[in-house]
Amino acid sequence: MPLRIGFDMDGVLADFASAFLEIETRLLGPDAHISADRPEVEEERESAGSRQQAAGSENEAGSRQQAAGSETEDTKEDTKTDGNTEAEGPSPRELRRQRDAIWNAIRTTPGFWEGLKPIEEGAVRRIHEMMLRHRWEVFFITQRPATDGDTVQRQTQHWLVEQGFDLPSVLVLGGSRGAAAGALRLDYHVDDSPQNCLDVIAESSVKPILIAPDADDKIVASARKLGIGSARSISVCLDILEEATTVRAEPRLLARIAALVGWK
Ligand SMILES: [Mg+2]
Numbered sequence: 001m002p003l004r005i006g007f008d009m010d011g012v013l014a015d016f017a018s019a020f021l022e023i024e025t026r027l028l029g030p031d032a033h034i035s036a037d038r039p040e041v042e043e044e045r046e047s048a049g050s051r052q053q054a055a056g057s058e059n060e061a062g063s064r065q066q067a068a069g070s071e072t073e074d075t076k077e078d079t080k081t082d083g084n085t086e087a088e089g090p091s092p093r094e095l096r097r098q099r100d101a102i103w104n105a106i107r108t109t110p111g112f113w114e115g116l117k118p119i120e121e122g123a124v125r126r127i128h129e130m131m132l133r134h135r136w137e138v139f140f141i142t143q144r145p146a147t148d149g150d151t152v153q154r155q156t157q158h159w160l161v162e163q164g165f166d167l168p169s170v171l172v173l174g175g176s177r178g179a180a181a182g183a184l185r186l187d188y189h190v191d192d193s194p195q196n197c198l199d200v201i202a203e204s205s206v207k208p209i210l211i212a213p214d215a216d217d218k219i220v221a222s223a224r225k226l227g228i229g230s231a232r233s234i235s236v237c238l239d240i241l242e243e244a245t246t247v248r249a250e251p252r253l254l255a256r257i258a259a260l261v262g263w264k
Contacts, residue, residue: 178203
């Protein structure tokens with residue numbers, strides 16, 4: 001059986017954070033300091049919003065509750081990202097307004113997802129080459145919000161073809177990454193979100209690899225404790241997958257790689 005490998009898009013292959021920052025600077029000036037949401041977080045917010053609307057629960061009390069809820073979220077995020085106290089930076093409500101303005105600009109940019117830069121030049125081409133050589137089955141899995149222009153799936157396919165991967169299987173999925181990875185019977189899943197990697201560990205026997213460029217030893221150690229492998233970059237991750245594929249028929253060597261990477 002060929003190995004089946006899932007790759008997340010943003011933060012793994014596509015440089016969403018820089019595009020977000022560019023729009024932020026254009027709209028709010030160079031001093032703004034909103035950290036880029038992961039696209040899946042925004043997509044979930046959006047879907048939850050439309051579900052609420054569909055259920056007709058858009059009464060005043062509901063919106064007040066929602067506003068209060070997102071304030072708490074924003075406050076948490078502020079403290080997490082730059083340690084700013086509320087007195088110094090913009091209020092949570094203002095931050096939410098700014099974040100919404102940026103996302104609004106993203107949604108109204110036709111083909112936004114096609115215009116992203118790659119995180120590492122040549123990484124997608126290398127996955128393609130390895131897919132052919134090792135007869136992998138590769139899935140690109142993403143939960144990006146829709147924008148003007150083509151569907152997210154087609155934009156993502158165009159981007160991958162442009163980067164050197166012909167005939168990419170792109171799955172645009174909401175909900176748990178773990179359930180998806182299990183249903184797809186993946187062997188490995190590569191993601192930059194610790195939450196997605198946790199979902200994968202919790203709900204499937206798939207081995208996750210967390211791409212964590214800035215991770216300190218503590219983060220790597222706690223990922224390892226949970227059985228989540230980690231790599232500092234996509235190219236290091238591809239080296240690991242190359243090795244794991246080469247020794248897959250030799251359990252002792254495979255176990256040694258698993259121990260090095262952090263899989264249980
Ligand atoms: Mg991601």
